[in-house]
Amino acid sequence: MTELREEDRRLGMLNSLLTTPHRELMPLWDLHQKLCEGDPLFYAHLAAWYQEHGEVRDHKELFVATLCLSEFAGHRDAGLGMLWALPPYQVARLIDMIKGQVIRHPEVFEEEWAKDFSPEELKALSEQRVGLGRNIPRSMRTEIARYLRALESQRASFERTIVGQRHALKRLYAGLRIKPSSLAQQLLFDNEPPMESLPGQIRQLAKSGSASKKAEIIEKYRIPYRIAVSLLSRREFPRVVPALLRVMSAQEVINSLGSLRRRKLLDDPSIAALVQKKLGKAQTSKRVSTMKAQKALEKLDSMELERERGITLTDIKERLQEVTEERLLSKGTIDRSTALLIDKSASMEMALEVGQRIGAMIGLLCSRGLLAYAFDTMPYPIKSPESDSLADWQKAFHGIRAGGRTSIGSPIQWMRRKQQRVEQIILVTDGEENASPYFVEELQAYQKELDIYPTLVMVKVGSDRELLESRCERAGIAMDVYRFNGDYYSLPNLIPMLTQPSRVDLLMQILDYPLPQRPDPKQALPAPPYEEAAQKEPVLALRMRASGRLLYAHEGGRHTPFHVQFEPLVRVGDQRTVGKITWLDREMVMPGDSFQCDIALRVSVAILPEGTFQLMEGNQVIGECKLINILEEGKIA
Numbered sequence: 001m002t003e004l005r006e007e008d009r010r011l012g013m014l015n016s017l018l019t020t021p022h023r024e025l026m027p028l029w030d031l032h033q034k035l036c037e038g039d040p041l042f043y044a045h046l047a048a049w050y051q052e053h054g055e056v057r058d059h060k061e062l063f064v065a066t067l068c069l070s071e072f073a074g075h076r077d078a079g080l081g082m083l084w085a086l087p088p089y090q091v092a093r094l095i096d097m098i099k100g101q102v103i104r105h106p107e108v109f110e111e112e113w114a115k116d117f118s119p120e121e122l123k124a125l126s127e128q129r130v131g132l133g134r135n136i137p138r139s140m141r142t143e144i145a146r147y148l149r150a151l152e153s154q155r156a157s158f159e160r161t162i163v164g165q166r167h168a169l170k171r172l173y174a175g176l177r178i179k180p181s182s183l184a185q186q187l188l189f190d191n192e193p194p195m196e197s198l199p200g201q202i203r204q205l206a207k208s209g210s211a212s213k214k215a216e217i218i219e220k221y222r223i224p225y226r227i228a229v230s231l232l233s234r235r236e237f238p239r240v241v242p243a244l245l246r247v248m249s250a251q252e253v254i255n256s257l258g259s260l261r262r263r264k265l266l267d268d269p270s271i272a273a274l275v276q277k278k279l280g281k282a283q284t285s286k287r288v289s290t291m292k293a294q295k296a297l298e299k300l301d302s303m304e305l306e307r308e309r310g311i312t313l314t315d316i317k318e319r320l321q322e323v324t325e326e327r328l329l330s331k332g333t334i335d336r337s338t339a340l341l342i343d344k345s346a347s348m349e350m351a352l353e354v355g356q357r358i359g360a361m362i363g364l365l366c367s368r369g370l371l372a373y374a375f376d377t378m379p380y381p382i383k384s385p386e387s388d389s390l391a392d393w394q395k396a397f398h399g400i401r402a403g404g405r406t407s408i409g410s411p412i413q414w415m416r417r418k419q420q421r422v423e424q425i426i427l428v429t430d431g432e433e434n435a436s437p438y439f440v441e442e443l444q445a446y447q448k449e450l451d452i453y454p455t456l457v458m459v460k461v462g463s464d465r466e467l468l469e470s471r472c473e474r475a476g477i478a479m480d481v482y483r484f485n486g487d488y489y490s491l492p493n494l495i496p497m498l499t500q501p502s503r504v505d506l507l508m509q510i511l512d513y514p515l516p517q518r519p520d521p522k523q524a525l526p527a528p529p530y531e532e533a534a535q536k537e538p539v540l541a542l543r544m545r546a547s548g549r550l551l552y553a554h555e556g557g558r559h560t561p562f563h564v565q566f567e568p569l570v571r572v573g574d575q576r577t578v579g580k581i582t583w584l585d586r587e588m589v590m591p592g593d594s595f596q597c598d599i600a601l602r603v604s605v606a607i608l609p610e611g612t613f614q615l616m617e618g619n620q621v622i623g624e625c626k627l628i629n630i631l632e633e634g635k636i637a
Contacts (some may be wrong), residue, residue: 025062025097026130032066040072042511049513051082055492060086061094068140069098069132074515080143081516088151088161091144092168095175100131136176143518145178150519152181159198162187164224189618190569190576202227211236215243222247225256241265245274253278334362334499336423336455339371339415343429344380345406350461354484355428356397357491358459360390362426362498371420372396376404377435379411405435408468409442416446424455426498430463431481439468440475457498459484542604543632545584545596548615548625552592557622562589568623569616570601576616577603596628604633 036043047063054060064086067079083091148169151158162169162184170188173180186192193199201221205228208214218228218240225248232240241260245253253275257266265271340362342355352374363370363384372382380400385392408429415422433439447453456479458468464483472479482497500506551557564587570579583589584596607613611627 025058028059028062029066029132032062036066036070036072036075040070040075042507043067044075044078044515045513046510047082048078048515049510051085051516052513053493053496057090061090061097065094065098068137069134076137076139077518078515080140081518083140083143084147084150084518085516087165088172089165089168091147092165092171095136095144095172097131098134098136099175100129100133102129141176141178142521144172144176146519146521148172148178148180148184152184155183156198158183159187160222160224163198163202163227185578190578192576198223202231206231211239215240219243219247225252237263238265241271242274245271245278248278250278333367334365334424335367337368337371337421338362338366338424338426338498339373339411339420339422339454340426341408341411341428342372342374342382343376343406343408343427344374344400344402345376345404346402348402348430348462351428351430352397352400352402354459354461354491356393357390358426358428358494360393361491361495363393365495365499368423371415371422373411373414374400375407375411377407377410379414381414406433407435407437408433408439409437412439412442412446413437416442416449419450421450421452422454423452424457424498427456427458428461429458429468430465431458431460431468432463432465433468438471440471440477443477444475456480457482459494542601542630543598544601544607544630545598545628546613546625547594547596547628548623549594550589550591550615550623551621556620557591558617559591561591563587569618570599570605570613571616571621572605572613573608575605577601577605579615581615598631599625 032043035046044067047067050063051060060082064079064082067075067082070076070079083094086094151161166188169184172178173184173188180188183194183197186194187197187199193203195201195204198221201217202223205214205217205223208217214228214232214236217223225244228240228244229237248256257275260266260271260275266275340355340359343351355374359370359372359382370384372384374380374382374397382396385396406429408427408431412425443456456472456477458479458481460481460483469479469481480497482494484491484494497506500509550562553559562581564583566581566583567578568581569576579599579601582598582600584598586595589595607627607630613625613627614621615623615625
């Protein structure tokens, strides 16, 4: 019984990969925990395998979170190694899930209903707690600090990451109390980007008046598409779009095809040629999502084509189809003759849709041919389409509608009569049959008459009952069942399950997959080159002595004490800079205390005639000061 339960956990985890959580991670958390505790060795290898072969980002975050919080030896190292492969916005989402957060819903309750509740109870009703509500492990915080230092060490890449993932990086630095480098401080918190930096050039782009100048800035500094578009007027966009396309990634081009089509820019041969060139690069890019390319192709198919200009759009659609095919082929091939049997009985509209998409995916991968049948109480042979595009598969199902009773054995009976030998049968059904011929009897007759024993895979949709599975189990027939409860972005996860001879082969492939190695935590990371340069060059600074008072919490100040070497923002009029404070008469100052201190500023500022200035954290004023005298001004090391 123990082995059976563990097998069910592994199968349940594989089934969960066919879901798309869309940020709703907690419903899958218990499943991950049970498998991690019940089979820790397999779970770690499954996590590593999915990082390479999977496409749904939510699952990757769940794997990393589970491993980083696990107490099993070796899990944390594997999880921290996988963390380095995530972009900052996913690391920030991972931290949010572990720490948990409160989502407030500002509903207005009816007065008659609300009077029966206290204000505290109404507040609790309007709040939703999500996440685990746990502390971040110290090892994870240390690894994220090293992760951020590695990002900072590559200035050009770091500036581009800040532009695209600014809020995520701020949450990582502030939420985990990690001190940013001087450049990160300028770009993220001081809002004073140097003019030579990418954020500084984006400001220049916003201020530039001519379309030609904007195109020059975009191409020279490779301004990201979604940032540049927000700074362009409708008249400027057509003139700047060639420069945009030259700097866009292949995935950005795929995501923007609908926008370009709506603006009728794909009708321009020069722009269409640039798009095709970018799509050519998408075929070999691992960062391009298979289903996003497919979705873009569907979007173009659904648009009304202009007859005289259809050739340009057709070329783009053909290139998109090539991208989709190349991404699918990179996932492996199916080296067995295969039959795809799709349930079209009553209420099986979803099975028809899923079956068409599976046919479009695996038709290209089946090196030894693919037979396709739709069925209710009789089989409907599906003629193989000319290409493996979803549009062609949908045309092949023209006239087939969901309806009638269910006989899963009917296509098996027809294949037996036609002597069609296959080594793998894929069923897309809910597994409930209510008419003869029945599946088990027909399969046994098929095996005996043709002397072949095909592998059975069922992609189950629309039902949680296990009628067909129970009948197969009683007859001693092995069947791999994958429950599809997600959307079509998770369907490519099915391909690795079909390319293996059996589920056991897939599980063994996963178990043989090597675990990732995290960078040696004892090896110090090199300091960012711009930090070293800043340390070598003298800095114009100001040192002064001042007296003042820190505000109480109810006045807008902090709740916690201020220790030595405190570094707030110093605001003098409209000027802001970072200062380092040294208390003269104590080592700690409490909110509400008066004090005297020495302040060293990074940049010299003009003190107001009355000699007053403020101490700030972010946009919050936490103290007020008055100048006593200036101690030193000029270039100091």
